[in-house]
Amino acid sequence: xxxxxxxxxxxxxxxxxxxxxxxxxxxxxxxxxxxxxxxxxxxxxxxxxxxxxxxxxxxxxxxxxxxxxxxxxxxxxxxxxxxxxxxxxxxxxxxxxxxxxxxxxxxxxxxxxxxxxxxxxxxxxxxxxxxxxxxxxxxxxxxxxxxxxxxxxxxxxxxxxxxxxxxxxxxxxxxxxxxxxxxxxxxxxxxxxxxxxxxxxxxxxxxxxxxxxxxxxxxxxxxxxxxxxxxxxxxxxxxxxxxxxxxxxxxxxxxxxxxxxxxxxxxxxxxxxxxxxxxxxxxxxxxxxxxxxxxxxxxxxxxxxxxxxxxxxxxxxxxxxxxxxxxxxxxxxxxxxxxxxxxxxxxxxxxxxxxxxxxxxxxxxxxxxxxxxxxxxxxxxxxxxxxxxxxxxxxxxxxxxxxxxxxxxxxxxxxxxxxxxxxxxxxxxxxxxxxxxxxxxxxxxxxxxxxxxxxxxxxxxxxxxxxxxxxxxxxxxxxxxxxxxxxxxxxxxxxxxxxxxxxxxxxxxxxxxxxxxxxxxxxxxxxxxxxxxxxxxxxxxxxxx
Numbered sequence: 001x002x003x004x005x006x007x008x009x010x011x012x013x014x015x016x017x018x019x020x021x022x023x024x025x026x027x028x029x030x031x032x033x034x035x036x037x038x039x040x041x042x043x044x045x046x047x048x049x050x051x052x053x054x055x056x057x058x059x060x061x062x063x064x065x066x067x068x069x070x071x072x073x074x075x076x077x078x079x080x081x082x083x084x085x086x087x088x089x090x091x092x093x094x095x096x097x098x099x100x101x102x103x104x105x106x107x108x109x110x111x112x113x114x115x116x117x118x119x120x121x122x123x124x125x126x127x128x129x130x131x132x133x134x135x136x137x138x139x140x141x142x143x144x145x146x147x148x149x150x151x152x153x154x155x156x157x158x159x160x161x162x163x164x165x166x167x168x169x170x171x172x173x174x175x176x177x178x179x180x181x182x183x184x185x186x187x188x189x190x191x192x193x194x195x196x197x198x199x200x201x202x203x204x205x206x207x208x209x210x211x212x213x214x215x216x217x218x219x220x221x222x223x224x225x226x227x228x229x230x231x232x233x234x235x236x237x238x239x240x241x242x243x244x245x246x247x248x249x250x251x252x253x254x255x256x257x258x259x260x261x262x263x264x265x266x267x268x269x270x271x272x273x274x275x276x277x278x279x280x281x282x283x284x285x286x287x288x289x290x291x292x293x294x295x296x297x298x299x300x301x302x303x304x305x306x307x308x309x310x311x312x313x314x315x316x317x318x319x320x321x322x323x324x325x326x327x328x329x330x331x332x333x334x335x336x337x338x339x340x341x342x343x344x345x346x347x348x349x350x351x352x353x354x355x356x357x358x359x360x361x362x363x364x365x366x367x368x369x370x371x372x373x374x375x376x377x378x379x380x381x382x383x384x385x386x387x388x389x390x391x392x393x394x395x396x397x398x399x400x401x402x403x404x405x406x407x408x409x410x411x412x413x414x415x416x417x418x419x420x421x422x423x424x425x426x427x428x429x430x431x432x433x434x435x436x437x438x439x440x441x442x443x444x445x446x447x448x449x450x451x452x453x454x455x456x457x458x459x460x461x462x463x464x465x466x467x468x469x470x471x472x473x474x475x476x477x478x479x480x481x482x483x484x485x486x487x488x489x490x491x492x493x494x495x496x497x498x499x500x501x502x503x504x505x506x507x508x509x510x511x512x513x514x515x516x517x518x519x520x521x522x523x524x525x526x527x528x529x530x531x532x533x534x535x536x537x538x539x540x541x542x543x544x545x
Contacts, residue, residue, distance in 0.1 A: 015375035018063035052286030079119035134382035194218030259285035396439035492527030
């Protein structure tokens with residue numbers, strides 16, 4: 001019996017995937033853990049590639065700290081990578097920029113005159129907004145790290161073990177690069193993509209710039225360079241484990257494509273063990289984030305940047321999505337349907353549980369689920385803030401389109417009428433009004449036509465014709481009830497009651513009321529909706545029947 005209780009307790013300790021990562025890190029005999037994220041600033045950064053490269057490591061890092069581990073979080077801009085293609089969706093002269101193909105991203109002009117180079121232009125997408133999401137790593141430029149000599153030791157190890165490195169590469173990937181597994185930068189044209197390293201004499205690497213890669217041709221120059229201070233860099237499959245070796249990485253995430261058989265994870269682990277003589281970090285493959293079933297692409301115009309997200313939703317909501325979803329689970333995000341509202345509802349439920357104002361329905365989940373939701377909420381937070389009441393995103397959408405948010409007192413009165421108690425707490429009030437503003441932004445940018453509401457000023461003759469005698473009697477009774485003080489939920493129940501008393505199928509009665517009020521057959525939950533519009537206004541409409 002005791003063993004069973006101990007086993008149950010152990011299961012409850014792992015509330016999230018990040019806590020499991022922290023437990024695995026604890027098993028490693030290191031004083032300080034190093035968590036890494038890495039991204040190549042060659043194109044647009046969006047919430048999809050932010051998941052594996054930024055949020056998965058950031059959340060794992062927080063879990064490690066919460067577990068009492070010493071840890072640091074580094075994020076690398078792989079700006080020493082080659083400019084090998086011009087992405088879609090950027091308003092530039094492609095012919096002009098094709099002249100820079102093959103050069104490091106830091107040496108390609110910026111698409112905008114406000115930035116020094118191509119890499120900096122795209123890096124800014126993260127730097128200006130990351131802190132809003134509570135993400136504060138140590139930022140590193142890979143180009144600068146090479147220039148500073150931080151990779152020199154790793155490069156020397158690779159050169160001294162080049163035969164073994166090539167053998168491992170071929171065994172796992174099925175092929176190997178030509179020449180030595182390093183990339184000298186041509187002293188004539190500045191490209192590393194098109195060079196072939198042919199010999200290492202212990203001091204110099206000899207090369208020729210004669211290769212053609214992705215349609216980019218070498219200049220034909222031959223020479224020799226000392227493999228230090230950025231004169232030579234490592235190909236990706238070796239650069240990745242070289243980073244683990246150089247910085248002591250113990251955890252890193254990556255897109256699932258790196259985890260395919262023969263991919264860079266498999267070669268990376270082998271290089272770590274056999275070339276660099278280190279234990280490879282804990283690695284998690286993170287799935288894609290789809291938008292309406294499609295991968296995010298600039299050319300399709302379906303990118304959602306982190307800056308886009310904070311325009312219509314709280315940053316904590318995105319963190320919650322990534323905390324509550326296993327990294328190995330694909331996420332299909334749909335901002336145009338009820339799925340987005342359901343995500344916000346799950347977050348709100350976790351918040352109610354965390355701050356002990358959960359509903360009876362919230363409490364129906366088992367102990368493990370409740371504790372898990374508390375933990376998910378905590379890991380999603382940027383700044384601890386006591387909450388005592390909420391407005392759901394769907395209610396916020398309703399209020400935001402029928403009330404002027406600048407008229408604060410009026411909005412608070414309506415919120416109180418529909419059962420949302422704003423209270424006197426300044427932070428709580430700001431949180432509710434912030435969601436109202438976000439919902440208004442969502443309405444402007446993403447809301448489908450059937451969500452947008454316009455309250456009728458005058459009931460049409462066409463609607464009046466289809467309303468029978470018993471329906472008119474029911475409408476008259478409802479109009480009388482609207483003169484009384486009543487809550488939104490009580491009014492909702494009363495509408496059902498009136499329909500049944502007059503032998504009207506409730507669904508049909510609701511459809512009639514929706515047609516009268518908004519000229520649609522369905523809409524928001526009707527009881528709270530009527531209060532949000534204003535009982536007097538609805539009374540006037542009903543009196544026209």
